[in-house]
Amino acid sequence: MKKIAVLAGDGIGPEVMAEAVKVLKAVQKKFAVELSFTAADVGGCAIDRHGEALPASTLALCEGSDAILFGSVGGPKWEDLPPAQQPERAALLPLRKHFDLFCNLRPAKVFKSLTAACPLRSDIVGEGFDILCVRELTSDIYFGQPKGRDGTGLEERAYDTMLYTRFEIQRIARMAFEAARLRRKIVTSVDKANVLTTMVLWREVVIEVAQEYPDVRLNHIYVDNATMQLVRDPHQFDVLLCGNMFGDIISDEAAMLTGSMGLLASASINKDRFGLYEPAGGSAPDIAGQGIANPIAQILSAAMMLRYSFGWDEAAAAIDRAVETTLEKGTCTADIAVDPSRAVGTAAMGDAIVAAL
Ligand SMILES: NC(=O)c1ccc[n+]([C@@H]2O[C@H](COP(=O)([O-])OP(=O)(O)OC[C@H]3O[C@@H](n4cnc5c(N)ncnc54)[C@H](O)[C@@H]3O)[C@@H](O)[C@H]2O)c1
Ligand SMILES: CC(C)[C@H](C(=O)O)[C@@H](O)C(=O)O
Numbered sequence: 001m002k003k004i005a006v007l008a009g010d011g012i013g014p015e016v017m018a019e020a021v022k023v024l025k026a027v028q029k030k031f032a033v034e035l036s037f038t039a040a041d042v043g044g045c046a047i048d049r050h051g052e053a054l055p056a057s058t059l060a061l062c063e064g065s066d067a068i069l070f071g072s073v074g075g076p077k078w079e080d081l082p083p084a085q086q087p088e089r090a091a092l093l094p095l096r097k098h099f100d101l102f103c104n105l106r107p108a109k110v111f112k113s114l115t116a117a118c119p120l121r122s123d124i125v126g127e128g129f130d131i132l133c134v135r136e137l138t139s140d141i142y143f144g145q146p147k148g149r150d151g152t153g154l155e156e157r158a159y160d161t162m163l164y165t166r167f168e169i170q171r172i173a174r175m176a177f178e179a180a181r182l183r184r185k186i187v188t189s190v191d192k193a194n195v196l197t198t199m200v201l202w203r204e205v206v207i208e209v210a211q212e213y214p215d216v217r218l219n220h221i222y223v224d225n226a227t228m229q230l231v232r233d234p235h236q237f238d239v240l241l242c243g244n245m246f247g248d249i250i251s252d253e254a255a256m257l258t259g260s261m262g263l264l265a266s267a268s269i270n271k272d273r274f275g276l277y278e279p280a281g282g283s284a285p286d287i288a289g290q291g292i293a294n295p296i297a298q299i300l301s302a303a304m305m306l307r308y309s310f311g312w313d314e315a316a317a318a319i320d321r322a323v324e325t326t327l328e329k330g331t332c333t334a335d336i337a338v339d340p341s342r343a344v345g346t347a348a349m350g351d352a353i354v355a356a357l
């Protein structure tokens with residue numbers, strides 16, 4: 001029996017989470033495995049109901065679970081709170097830090113049947129590309145100290161600290177090289193070593209780690225060039241190794257190149273393979289409550305949970321295949337439909353994936 005903490009969160013979170021749970025329940029039947037689901041509040045909805053974004057009871061549930069399935073948090077309703085109380089800073093980042101989820105895997109793969117949804121020219125996208133962003137998730141300018149604001153008038157200042165230790169770079173670099181070994185064996189390390197001291201260390205350590213993996217090719221690219229090369233020729237990339245900040249930006253770009261933010265799943269794991277699984281996109285306030293969000297990123301995140309935290313590769317692959325089959329049949333939500341008048345809603349998309357499973 002695997003215990004799953006279900007934290008749907010805000011905006012489209014609960015809408016897409018319902019579909020992921022539906023798919024997991026179907027997996028349970030098909031593969032005769034046992035899963036338990038316990039829901040808890042997190043993010044803005046937890047502020048509204050409990051006065052804080054990450055209530056102690058929610059954290060305790062996560063601690064007693066085998067994995068966390070996470071929706072998304074945040075939205076306009078909570079944007080005027082003091083920054084430290086906002087859902088993203090008070091719930092998501094502390095969860096990542098608390099469980100030491102340093103490794104964020106974000107696979108950006110174009111589905112064959114969706115090449116038309118890709119915003120790139122057809123001669124550039126070709127038959128599709130397959131990139132894995134390996135993003136460091138518990139350090140960098142997100143967490144470096146000091147952070148703060150002081151001074152007054154025109155002397156008022158605000159600052160964050162970009163900081164990496166050798167240990168932090170080594171462990172995320174090893175994850176990238178290990179992942180590349182199972183793929184096309186190319187790691188492209190994204191940095192800004194021409195300007196930032198942190199990134200000079202980053203590049204040095206990545207080069208050292210590469211010595212342990214002589215079978216994997218290592219390239220370096222500056223982050224500005226990386227954003228441009230992704231649009232010019234995404235096929236050149238296999239594994240993109242990034243720090244926390246650059247990985248945040250690059251993974252949104254890679255997601256959209258596959259057709260929609262609603263397609264990009266993610267796994268945030270620690271050294272023991274405990275993980276938090278969430279779509280790379282957010283609470284999408286512009287479409288929340290309409291039943292039109294794409295549940296695929298949430299469903300594929302659930303598949304990643306089965307693969308990385310539970311080691312259930314066969315069940316995970318079955319979900320991946322069911323998503324692919326559904327798309328091949330032409331069932332699409334509005335964000336990826338070439339003809340929006342034929343788009344289906346969130347629940348119908350989930351039902352179609354369950355049927356394909
Ligand atoms: N993991 C998280 O909890 C997480 C991640 C990113 C952003 N956020 C938060 O979400 C809120 C909104 O952020 P944002 O607007 O910058 O980014 P967003 O990812 O929520 O939305 C960006 C665009 O992508 C679209 N989109 C995203 N997911 C989609 C889906 N499943 N189906 C169809 N379209 C989808 C949205 O409609 C929107 O047009 C903010 O409060 C932000 O901080 C949370
Ligand atoms: C909501 C925010 C804190 C988060 C991040 O910046 O990591 C999000 O953008 C993501 O990509 O998971």
Ligand SMILES: [Mg+2]
Pocket residue numbers: 248249252280
């Ligand atoms: Mg992001």
